[in-house]
Amino acid sequence: MHDGSGLIAVQNLTKQFGSVTAVQNLSFTVSPGSVTGFLGPNGAGKTTTLRMLLGLVKPTSGTATINGRPFHQLGRPGRVVGAVLEAQGFHPNRTARNHLRVYASAIGVPDAQADQVLGLVGLSTAAGRNVGGFSLGMKQRMAVATALLGDPQVLVLDEPANGLDPEGIAWLRNFLQSFARMGRTVLISSHLLAEVEQTVDQVVIVSRGQTMYYGPLEHLRQQQQRRVFVQPSDVGALATALREAGVQALEQLPDGRLAVSGVDAKQVADTALRAGVSVYGIQEEQADLEQIFFRLTSGQFAGHAPAPYQQQQGGWA
Ligand SMILES: Nc1ncnc2c1ncn2[C@@H]1O[C@H](COP(=O)(O)OP(=O)(O)O)[C@@H](O)[C@H]1O
Ligand SMILES: [Mg+2]
Structure with a gap:
């Protein structure tokens, strides 16, 4: 059913916008069966990285691949990777079901898949309602439903918890964890550690486009x-x-x-x-992860920063 293993590999990825280095020599991998948090303050380069992974921005150098291939070489990308990007627009006067059918036909999956994914995100009873009247949380669920249309192996979400209420965050956590437990790959970005702390198996922490830490949160805690x-x-x-x-x-x-x-x-x-x-x-003493996160990423604003992570996983140089 699925094409390839679902491995995401980012290698020495760099993106320069004029004089701004949005992403600098970033490397990490995300394996199937796990949820990886992609964390860093606003402006750290998360969205740019995810857009390079999804073929929406061309890297200055380095590679971002899924199943070993850049996005544009994936063949039927909608079947391989689903994405929830920031500020997704929905036609307000279209029902949830119709919105999804439009996307389903665009990526070549049957109409029935629309109802299938509405069920997965818990919106079956709202299938016939106009998306314009949806709450923020329902819109986020719609975005996830859209990403799931192609039954993808890999799910990439850019700040999906933004603006979600605690119930929505809890739903997202359960959903992403069970999705990963089915052997799929989840990469989720956030500027707030607390938002994803209980959801993720490992984290990539970035600041100023550079990796500050890459590994399980538990190791980060233990190293303190x-x-x-x-x-x-x-x-x-x-x-x-x-x-x-x-x-x-x-x-x-x-x-x-x-x-x-x-x-x-x-x-x-x-x-x-x-x-x-x-x-x-x-x-x-319990190490306060929020403090560690702040310390690792505060250099973006203070002008001095801890040295970026270099080699071994689960540590920083
Ligand atoms: N299209 C663009 N043109 C110029 N600069 C950009 C563009 N996109 C992002 N940037 C800059 O790149 C840096 C990283 O931005 P972004 O990837 O959006 O970070 P994040 O998603 O972590 O908040 C910021 O300094 C931002 O202003
Ligand atoms: Mg962003």
Whole structure:
């Protein structure tokens, strides 16, 4: 039924608009069976990248391929990739079903497919209504339905959660995850980490057209220097024991706890045990992903940035 595996490969992709470098030497791959978040602040180059992938913008250099081919060599692209782009227009006086039939005939799939995809996005009961009267959330579902007409292996969505209410975001999350679990490929962009955090299996974080991180969110979380908060029976004795064990970064918090960096909770508790200090409470700090995301991408505005990610997956150089 499907043509090829559904692999998206972006390799050394660069796009120059005059003096503006919208995308700079970007590389990442998206495998079938997963949802990949394409994250970065406004102006980071997400839309330009997705448009190059969809054959709407010509790369200055590098390649963006689906199933190993650039978009214009896909043969029947509507069957391979479906896309939800920003600011999609719908004819306001056309019913949902008729809108979809127009697109269905354009890509050569049967009319019946219109009702099929309306069912997939939960709009069956609205099939006969004019799209002009749809809420923003319903319009976003319509955009997804349009992208699904060709029963594509790959789904590319540019900021699909923009303006969606929490219910719409939850629907989109469930939908994209089950779509990926069927072995298909999903690439979804957003300027808000929180919007897609629970949806994605891995992320590509871009800033100023460059990759800042590429890998699972969980690795990003783990790489952060986390602190251990411990409530000991004797702060002074534990601090001394930790220093003797080589721990440099210690801070006493106003509530009487110690904040310890560079070790995990087990090491702190073991040290306390050896020093004869009781531990009344201990917890590891939760890394705040939003902060990490902000730190990785804030250089776009501040004029100085962390070094872009270079080689190994799941880290940055
Ligand atoms: N057609 C264009 N002509 C000139 N500059 C453009 C064009 N499209 C995008 N840009 C510029 O490229 C940069 C990246 O834009 P874009 O890809 O839309 O980022 P994002 O989708 O991440 O917000 C921005 O500086 C934007 O102004
Ligand atoms: Mg954009």
